Amino acid sequence: MTSKTKTKTKTNTSPNKHDYLRMYTQMVRIRTFEDNANQLYLAGKMQGLTHMYSGEEAVAVGICEALNDNDRITSTHRGHGHCVAKGANYKEMFCELLGKQEGYCRGKGGSMHIADQSHGNLGANAIVGGSMGIATGSALRAKLLGQDDVTVCFFGDGATAQGLLYEVMNMAALWNLPVIYACENNGYSEYTKTEEIAAGSITARAEAFGIEAFSIDGQDVLGVNELSRKLVARCRNGEGPFFVELMTYRYHGHHVGDINREYYRSKKEEADWKENRDPIIRFRGWLVEQGIATEEEIEALNEQIKQDAKEAVAYAEAAAYPDVAEVDMHVYAETDPATLQAGN
Amino acid sequence: MREITLSQAVNEALAEEMRRDPTTFILGEDVAEAGTPFKVLSGLVEEFGTERVIDTPISEPGFVGLAVGAALTGARPIVDLMFGDFIYLVMDQLCNQAAKQQYMSGGKLSVPMVLRTNLGATRRSGAQHSQSLQVLVAHIPGLKVALPSSAYEAKGLMKTAIRDNNPVVIIEDKLMYQDKAPVPEEEYLIPFGEANIKREGSDITLIGTSSMVQVAEEAARILEAEGISAEVIDPRTIVPLDEDTLLKSVRKTSRAIVIDEGHQNYGITGEIASRLNEKAFYYLDAPVLRMGAMDVPVPFSPVLEDLTVPTPERVAENARRLCAGEMIHAA
Numbered sequence: 001m002t003s004k005t006k007t008k009t010k011t012n013t014s015p016n017k018h019d020y021l022r023m024y025t026q027m028v029r030i031r032t033f034e035d036n037a038n039q040l041y042l043a044g045k046m047q048g049l050t051h052m053y054s055g056e057e058a059v060a061v062g063i064c065e066a067l068n069d070n071d072r073i074t075s076t077h078r079g080h081g082h083c084v085a086k087g088a089n090y091k092e093m094f095c096e097l098l099g100k101q102e103g104y105c106r107g108k109g110g111s112m113h114i115a116d117q118s119h120g121n122l123g124a125n126a127i128v129g130g131s132m133g134i135a136t137g138s139a140l141r142a143k144l145l146g147q148d149d150v151t152v153c154f155f156g157d158g159a160t161a162q163g164l165l166y167e168v169m170n171m172a173a174l175w176n177l178p179v180i181y182a183c184e185n186n187g188y189s190e191y192t193k194t195e196e197i198a199a200g201s202i203t204a205r206a207e208a209f210g211i212e213a214f215s216i217d218g219q220d221v222l223g224v225n226e227l228s229r230k231l232v233a234r235c236r237n238g239e240g241p242f243f244v245e246l247m248t249y250r251y252h253g254h255h256v257g258d259i260n261r262e263y264y265r266s267k268k269e270e271a272d273w274k275e276n277r278d279p280i281i282r283f284r285g286w287l288v289e290q291g292i293a294t295e296e297e298i299e300a301l302n303e304q305i306k307q308d309a310k311e312a313v314a315y316a317e318a319a320a321y322p323d324v325a326e327v328d329m330h331v332y333a334e335t336d337p338a339t340l341q342a343g344n
Numbered sequence: 345m346r347e348i349t350l351s352q353a354v355n356e357a358l359a360e361e362m363r364r365d366p367t368t369f370i371l372g373e374d375v376a377e378a379g380t381p382f383k384v385l386s387g388l389v390e391e392f393g394t395e396r397v398i399d400t401p402i403s404e405p406g407f408v409g410l411a412v413g414a415a416l417t418g419a420r421p422i423v424d425l426m427f428g429d430f431i432y433l434v435m436d437q438l439c440n441q442a443a444k445q446q447y448m449s450g451g452k453l454s455v456p457m458v459l460r461t462n463l464g465a466t467r468r469s470g471a472q473h474s475q476s477l478q479v480l481v482a483h484i485p486g487l488k489v490a491l492p493s494s495a496y497e498a499k500g501l502m503k504t505a506i507r508d509n510n511p512v513v514i515i516e517d518k519l520m521y522q523d524k525a526p527v528p529e530e531e532y533l534i535p536f537g538e539a540n541i542k543r544e545g546s547d548i549t550l551i552g553t554s555s556m557v558q559v560a561e562e563a564a565r566i567l568e569a570e571g572i573s574a575e576v577i578d579p580r581t582i583v584p585l586d587e588d589t590l591l592k593s594v595r596k597t598s599r600a601i602v603i604d605e606g607h608q609n610y611g612i613t614g615e616i617a618s619r620l621n622e623k624a625f626y627y628l629d630a631p632v633l634r635m636g637a638m639d640v641p642v643p644f645s646p647v648l649e650d651l652t653v654p655t656p657e658r659v660a661e662n663a664r665r666l667c668a669g670e671m672i673h674a675a
Contacts, residue, residue, distance in 0.1 A: 072417060106450030113448040122416055123449065127440050133409010134416060134441060141414035144369055144395060151413075167406025174401075330447045331485050333454035333509040340507055342531040 015065075015225065017292050021301075023065050023221055024287060027057040027280050028302055030081045032309045033090065034252075037080065037097060037111075041256045045317065046097055050111040053081030055251035058279035059184050060085035062224025063152055066232045072120045072138045072151040074131035077112050078184075078250070079124030082154050087119035090308055094316035101322040108322075108330065120149075129155055129162030132181075136168040139179035139240070150178045150235040158189030160202055166209075169241070173209040178235035180228075181206065181243045184218065186250040191264050206243030218246030219279040222286070249273040345526040350516065351384045353495035353527050354460070357502035358385070358422065360531065362392055365420060368506060369396040371407050372424025380424060382462075382521050404430050408437040408459065412511075415457040416445060420506060425461035428515055429475045434459075442511040443486030456509045460502070462518040463491075463605060464555050465642045465653050474642035474649075476605035478553070479612050481513045482582050488536060489583040490514040493557035495525040497580055500534030508536065517555040517605075537584035541593070545575035548599040548663050551590060551616060553579060556603040556635075562656035563663060572667050582612060590616065591624050598629040599666045603654050608636030630666045631673070635659060 015023070034054045040046035053060065056078075064073065064085035075082040083093060088104065096103025096114050103109070104116050115123030122138065125131040135153030142149050159165065160183060172179050189197050203213035216223055224246060231242045251274060253261045287293045293301075338344055348356070362368045370388065372380070376399045379386035389397040400407040404425065411421035425431065431438070438459065445453045463476035482489045488510055492498035498516060505512040542557060543564055552560035557578045564574035575593050579585055594600045600620055604612040613634035620632045638652040665671050 074413075103450070105448060105452070108450045109448045115449045115453060117449070117452055122413070123445070123453065125441075127436060130436065130441060133406060133437055134413035136406075137410035137413020137415070137421075138417045139413075140410050141417045141419040144414070145367060145419060164405050164409060167401070167403035168409060170401055170403065171406060171410065330449075330451035332488070333446045333451070333456075335507065335509045340504055340533055340535060342533055 019065065020287060020292050023061050023225065024280075024283055024298070025301060025305065026061045026065070026085055027221065027283065028305050030057045030060065030084045031280060032305050033080055033084055033093065036094070036309045036313050038252070038256055040097065040313065047099070048110055049255055050097070051078040051255045052250070052252035053078050055273065055278070056081060056184055056186060056218065056248045058221035058224055058283070059182070059218045059246045059248050060154070062221045063182055063228045065225050066228035067120070067150065067152065069119050070149045071232070072122055072135070072149060074122045074135040074138070074151070074153050075124040076131070076154055076156060076159070077124060077126050077128070078156065079114060080111070083114050083116055083121055083124070086116065086121045088116045088121065090312035091315055092116070094312045095319050098316050098319070099321060100316055100319040101326075102319050106322055106326065129159035129164050131155070132159070132162070132164050132168045136172050136177060136179050139172065139177035140175065142178055143175065148236050150180065150232050150240070152180045152182050154182050154184060156189070157183060157185040157187070157194045157198065157202065160205060161189070161197055166205070169206060169209045169211060169243070172241040173211050176238060176240060178238075178240040180231055180235060180241065183243070183245045184248055185245050186248050188250065188254070188265065190254045191258065191261070193264065202245050203243060211241055211243050213243040213245070215245040215247065218248030219277045219282060221279055221283050249277065345528060347524040348495055348527050349522050349524050350492070350495040350498045351382065351521040353499035354384050354502055354516065355386070355388065357499040357506075359388060359391065361503055361506040362388070362396060365506070367418060368420045368422060369398060370422045370424060371398045371400055371411055373400055373402055373426050375399060375424045381426065382518060384521060385424070404433040405437050408434040409441065411457045411459075412437055412442045412455055415442070415455040415511070416453055420456050422458045422460065422506060425459055427473050428461045428463045428477050429472050431461065431477050431480060435480070438481065438487070438511070438513070439484045443484045446510070447486060454509050455511045457511050458505045459511070459513045460516065461513070462516045464517045464519045465605065465637065466649055467519055468644060468646060468649065470644045471641040476637060478515050478582060478604070479606045479610070482612060486511065487583065488512045488581065490536065490581045491554040492516060493552070493554055493578045493580070494520070495523065495527050497534060497578070499527055500532050501580060503533045504536055507533070515554065520555065534580065536581045537586050539577050539579045539586035539589040541575065541589065542578055543574070543576040545573040545597065547573045547597055547667055548601065549575045549577060549590070549593045549597045550601050550603065550659065550663065551577050551579065552603040553582060553605070553612060555605050556654060559654055559656050559659060560603055563659035566656060566660040567663055570664070572663060574663060585616070587619060587623070590620065594620050594624045595627040598627055601633045601635055601659060601662055601666070603635045603659060605637050605653055607639050608634055609639045611636045630669070630671065633662055633666060633671070635662065
């Protein structure tokens with residue numbers, strides 16, 4: 001099962017069995033993608049910097065399942081999860097991570113700049129908080145051009161320390177823009193506990209601008225999705241912006257090389273989140289309990305996704321690098337010369 | 345031909361392009377009813393309304409960021425940055441975000457936005473409202489940079505900037521807003537990367553940008569009276585740069601001075617001079633000279649401020665010495 005031909009949830013109706021299974025599938029696809037990406041890195045097959053989304057799957061999936069392909073998201077340095085959740089394919093993603101020509105960005109973006117505009121993903125961003133303006137500008141464009149899409153701006157708790165957030169929330173609130181600020185609070189700002197760098201309440205920051213703000217359990221995909229569907233509908237109705245703080249946890253370090261991290265985070269704490277609050281285990285239990293899927297069906301699904309990932313990784317490893325002639329291509333976009341003629 | 349001010353020329357360009365393309369809009373501080381402190385935008389809000397001429401809070405990184413997002417998703421924003429000195433405030437949005445989207449996405453995303461701002465000292469505005477910072481943006485691959493030198497260029501380059509599919513920084517000389525020049529009534533655009541030979545000459549080439557084109561022209565008039573024939577060239581855009589026209593001229597005259605109002609150290613003048621040295625070395629009879637602003641923050645006191653920028657007299661003096669075979673520092 002792949003999400004290639006995924007048809008998106010109607011945002012104004014409650015999810016059905018099919019939707020629940022797709023949410024589960026998408027969460028497992030994220031976890032599986034990250035497990036493979038981590039292995040590629042540890043095996044020395046992948047270069048550079050990468051940041052694992054594992055543990056936060058319910059946030060990306062709960063929100064993106066409330067969106068259509070036409071809705072936009074902006075992502076972060078920890079962006080693989082958003083990319084998968086918004087509908088991206090494994091093959092192009094792994095190719096991008098390995099710098100191959102068939103990657104979403106022809107290998108020029110890499111892990112921290114992966115973008116998939118065919119599904120409305122405006123791109124990961126390696127500047128913490130760097131995409132807050134872009135997301136808000138996308139919402140401004142929707143409003144000015146009378147388009148009904150909604151933009152979700154993903155960012156972490158660490159990014160709430162950037163001044164840009166307050167500039168753009170102010171404008172979004174002044175102009176009622178259809179944007180949802182989704183703050184993934186995983187408790188750590190890189191290698192520092194967020195409580196050491198963030199004074200006061202995070203939601204109160206948005207409320208100061210008159211933005212309706214919520215703080216919810218980011219490990220509960222159904223709860224995240226339910227709130228997201230409501231807020232997306234309200235955004236389309238001209239009631240935006242909104243702010244949602246999603247309490248979640250990052251299973252890996254800040255980046256894949258951040259292995260010995262007990263100086264800032266205990267193994268006990270990590271084990272507690274993984275064993276007792278894992279979003280996939282939780283949702284899987286619910287699916288079985290509700291009779292939506294059997295354990296066997298879920299195991300088969302997991303196996304299929306593992307197989308998909310394995311094939312995509314093998315494909316990406318064998319795929320060609322970009323031709324060296326591409327190094328100075330795409331610096332500037334082409335402009336149709338006819339457009340630049342007077343009278344046109 | 346009718347004559348209009350540079351300010352009116354910019355205003356006309358914006359109005360024409362906003363009528364032409366409903367996805368264009370203006371965003372910036374005091375752009376609507378106030379029409380900016382320089383009144384360049386006066387009247388636009390009456391025609392296009394506050395939906396397309398949008399007053400923002402004093403949040404430069406914020407509204408430049410909004411422009412990037414709007415451009416990425418199908419609009420053509422025109423950002424008004426009240427003073428060129430505020431470019432420092434928006435560097436991340438401009439250089440890390442706008443400039444790199446096309447490349448980082450392998451050509452899939454583009455950012456058709458214009459950032460219009462200004463340059464120029466001797467307005468007694470102090471060190472934070474007088475800088476000419478074109479070098480900062482010209483250094484960044486992915487940005488185009490236009491420097492109009494008169495009302496004619498201001499209109500034609502602005503129209504091209506708005507239609508270009510890339511982020512374009514267009515920097516006007518704030519001391520020239522009331523200067524008049526002939527501007528045709530009928531529509532025209534000035535292509536990027538095409539220098540303008542303002543005046544032909546045979547002894548020395550004076551390459552001036554923006555405000556320095558007038559300075560170079562005045563220097564050429566001084567030199568003419570002394571029997572020195574100076575060619576004056578305005579590159580009009582520094583990214584892309586019309587190297588061919590500059591090289592052709594220098595190969596003919598064998599001498600050149602490059603004049604730009606940005607600081608001289610590591611500046612636009614150094615870049616252009618270096619390209620001439622690399623590509624026209626055997627044609628040169630004298631070192632290519634750089635004349636930028638002094639490498640000091642712009643002082644307030646008029647007596648001091650006037651010393652910091654190139655003047656026609658100083659350009660003429662340097663040209664005279666180059667033509668006389670002086671300033672060749674053999675070891």
